[in-house]
Amino acid sequence: MLTSFLYNFFSSFVILMVIFIFQTVWLFIDDLAGKDLDLIIIGKFLFYLMPNLTEKVLPLTVLLSSILTFGSFAENYEFAAMKASGISLQRAMRSLIVFVTILGGVTFFFANNVIPASEQKIFNMRRNIAKVKPAAVIVEGVFSDIEGTEMNIKVARKSGEKDRFLEDVIIHQKTVSNLNTTVIKAKTGELISSEESDIIQLVLNDGYYYDEMQPKSSKEKKKKPFTRSKFETYIKNIDVSTLNDQDIEQESDITTDKMKNVFRLNKDIDSLKLNNIKQVKAFSKNITARMGAFPIKKVDSAKSRKIKQTEKPIPSKKIDTSFNRNDITTVLPVWQKSQLINNAKNSIANILNTVRGKKTELNKRYEVYNRHILSLHKKFALAFSCIILFFVGAPLGAIIRKGGLGLPMVVAIILFLVYYFIGVFADNYAKKGAMHPIFGAWLSTLIMLPLGISLTRRATADKGLMSFGNVIDKVTSVFKKKKKSN
Known part of the structure; x- marks a missing residue:
């Protein structure tokens, strides 16, 4: 059997x-x-x-x-x-x-x-x-970052040997300060490379080059000036010397839950739980402070008895009950009343937006x-x-x-x-x-x-x-x- x-x-x-x-x-x-x-x-x-x-x-x-x-x-x-x-x-x-x-x-x-x-x-x-294969990272229909360059590229379709021919190319070129100020659009493009060279040529045909200018004066900034030029052929050289030395099986420090054993999972579960609790407590304190509500502090019973014995009784004062305590706007002028209500609405809207954003973040953390x-x-x-x-x-x-x-x-x-x-x-x-x-x-x-x-x-x-x-x-x-x- x-x-x-x-x-x-x-x-x-x-x-x-x-x-x-x-x-x-x-x-x-x-x-x-x-x-x-x-x-x-x-x-x-x-x-x-x-x-x-x-x-x-x-x-x-x-x-x-x-x-x-x-x-x-x-x-x-x-x-x-x-x-x-x-x-x-x-x-x-x-x-x-x-x-x-x-x-x-x-x-x-x-x-x-x-x-x-x-x-x-x-x-x-x-x-x-x-x-290692730059053409492999360019996905049809979506913007793709090319590793080692400050370039973000989108193509409608790839064709030809090794996907070298591109159609409807859109390129976003970032500056040193990580600002997207240059946009290049072309109807067709081609990736030209050779095994002996560390340079890949991106040849673009029949397109436009847009570049936002950065004026110094504030008046010129309000106008948002930019330059536009049309080209029949535009060649962009991409240095891939650092990519060609890349090992296909090179290890990285990125780990997910599926890449961990029982010992590592137990350790990370405890740390994630404590970190989530700290995040919730810190956020609750922040919201409490922004709302102006403070939790009542617990007073030691022994200390409170000593204070009561040493303190003298405070004479009672007559409180004016002619207005509604639950509605403070009854004692304010009309212009201050509307201003107070608007400020309250804005404060509540800001707090709600903060809570919604933090809720999304906490949901990801708990996931x-x-x-x-x-x-x-x-x-x-x-x-x-x-x-x-x-x-x-x-x-x-x-x-x-x-x-x-x-x-x-x-x-x-x-x-x-x-x-x-x-x-x-x-x-x-x-x-x-x-x-x-x-x-x-x-x-x-x-x-x-x-x-x-x-x-x-x-x-x-x-x-x-x-x-x-x-x-x-x-x-x-x-x-x-x-x-x-x-």
Whole structure:
């Protein structure tokens, strides 16, 4: 049984990994296709991508291989022979349970050490490919920054060999003080480069050159003067000497939650939590001070008693109650009243704008915090999901009694899609704070747990997947009781 399961497991893993790799290649086709990249670089990119796919491939592999193994055994009546010999289903599954438990431990080690390293490698390669290949960073229809230059470029379409020909080019050239004062527009353009030179020529055709002038006098600044010139051909040289020395696999200090192990995640979760609390407290104090409302300070009871004993009673004064204390505008002139109301409206509007802006910032901060908690618990949930999905697939294969890649494949894909989509929706809700991140990480696994327990009990008792006969008998018995009572 163990030999049959291992054969189905490794063959299913290889087939599913190839399918998922081809599916993932389409997601990164814009980063790889037509960028003049070596096959070695593309191979490394796909190799570093494989560990990240295991969190999808492994649960489906365990589910499919367990259904295939136990379905073929039940189809050939080998379980009936085992039970006739006094071997129960739990005893037959004992070696597989040990293997799946070890597989869960290996999966956790893989998720904790290998997947974060591969995420770091993929991030660095995508970032450095854009640096080494300037044409690769120019995306059609959006403004793109070219690394190493103060230039922001947008093109409507790229064509030709290595995407060298450009159409509808718009360039924003920034100054030393990071001001966007120069705009260049051209109908067509061309990137000309050679392996021997560190200079890339950007040849623009049939366009205009706009440049904002910076006058010294304030009167001239109000006029906002600029110069405009038309050109038939404009050549712009781009120095890429620093980019050509760039290593494709050079490491950077940028890290996300997926690039961290359990130790680093625990450390960062505590620091992010404390930092968010400090941000909220500091903002609340700032808003309280701007509103003019101050919290009441707590006074020590012992000190207050001493003060009361030493202080002399203050003679009471008559308070003028001729005006409404809740509305101070009743004692002010009309012009001061309108001025006071306008100032109050402006103050409230400014405070509300500040609160809205801070709310957006805090939402982003707490989303990062939730992502770290999700990544931490998903490492453990992935290991347990392999074990639980085994107890779903093994009894299910024994119940449906069908081997091969027909019905078992369909059942496995349906169950996996349910498991996967529940996890995706739970992740999205947890990142936005709609549910607790811990619950979001474990939801899909917890839903499969009672299903595995139920299927194992039914397979042990030799029951079918759904006994419609018992349901019909119960319904008919209810109607018979009603007839007798009538």
